[in-house]
Amino acid sequence: MLTDVEELVRCESFSSDLGAVARSAEVVGSVGARLLGAPPERIAIGGVSHLRWSFGTPKVLLVGHHDTVWPMGSIRSRPWSVAAGRARGPGVLDMKAGLVLMFHALASLPSPDGVCVIVNGDEEVGSTTSRQLIEQSAAGCAATFVLEASADDAGALKTARKGTSRYEIVVHGKAAHAGQEPEKGVNATIEVAHQVLSVTGLGASAAAAVDGGPLGAATITPTLLSAGSARNTVPALARLTVDVRAPSAASQEAIDVLVRGMTPRTPGARLEVRGGRQRPPMGPESSAALFALASRIAAEQGHEPLRGVSVGGASDANYTAAMGCPTLDGLGAVGAGAHADSEYVDIDRMVPRARLLAELIARTRR
Incomplete structure (x- = not known):
């Protein structure tokens, strides 16, 4: 997983640089294809590169983004590094590690059937070109899991958003x-x-x-x-x-x-x-049933009790929840410092987090 995260982090993907976002889509698509056994559908809207995998009749939607807030060249001043149990680099928490976690979780299941995966390239600037794609995909699903980073360094999930x-x-x-x-x-x-x-x-x-x-x-x-x-x-x-x-x-x-x-x-x-x-609010009722399920799974897997928190920041979860699709966010990597020089991912949490997501997928796509 760390090798995959490093590959994604080293491929910079500043939202405003459409060429960089296109190159990132190639790298993300390659990693996903290797793990999921199928290449993605490459979707360019308004010059922005998005990716979609769809297996069978989707009942579960997984959403992530590969663009970052970091200007090109940030990798030189904030290089990829692994030390003291933490991985660092521009966009590692928000949300390159979340994408890797998502791919590995889905790959660990016997089959990806019943799952749709969308990785968009403009979330950090409002998902202007990908909003319709995300909303259309969510409309027919029983659950959406968004791979934004956890709400804090203890792994809290995001159950409501302004x-x-x-x-x-x-x-x-x-x-x-x-x-x-x-x-x-x-x-x-x-x-x-x-x-x-x-x-x-x-x-x-x-x-x-x-x-x-x-x-x-x-x-x-x-x-x-x-x-x-x-x-x-x-x-x-x-x-x-x-x-x-x-x-x-x-x-x-x-x-x-x-x-x-x-x-x-x-x-x-x-x-x-x-x-x-722009983004509509995501009320706590949108995530209540999925958070309860995630809490039960966490207990079964021996994790510490999950916490759910409301946050002021918005994400693509706002769009899927507004479509009436039950949505749970913050299932990505655990760490701190998103959008800041201190950004890092807690390496030891990667595998447990992937196992939690895998079981959530397995139970909601039935």
């Missing part, structure tokens, strides 16, 4: 010479500053309107900000990106109305709201 929305608020002002006649301009920087403060107050408004439930309150966070074109020009344009994490469909809708209802404070300024809702 939904995500992404907005860009574009402020249109009017340019003017900052020294000679600034009064003739409409300063987009001043207006976007007002909007940053307005956005920070939307969370309280949404919380007052809709109860967050078990996933807690919604979060609305201003992130990227840019304005202006020259040091001596009244800015005519500014942009603000807003990240939203919503615990329920109702709160996601309420926030959408609030964001689109934002108004300018500066006379002459105009607001344009782009973007909107």
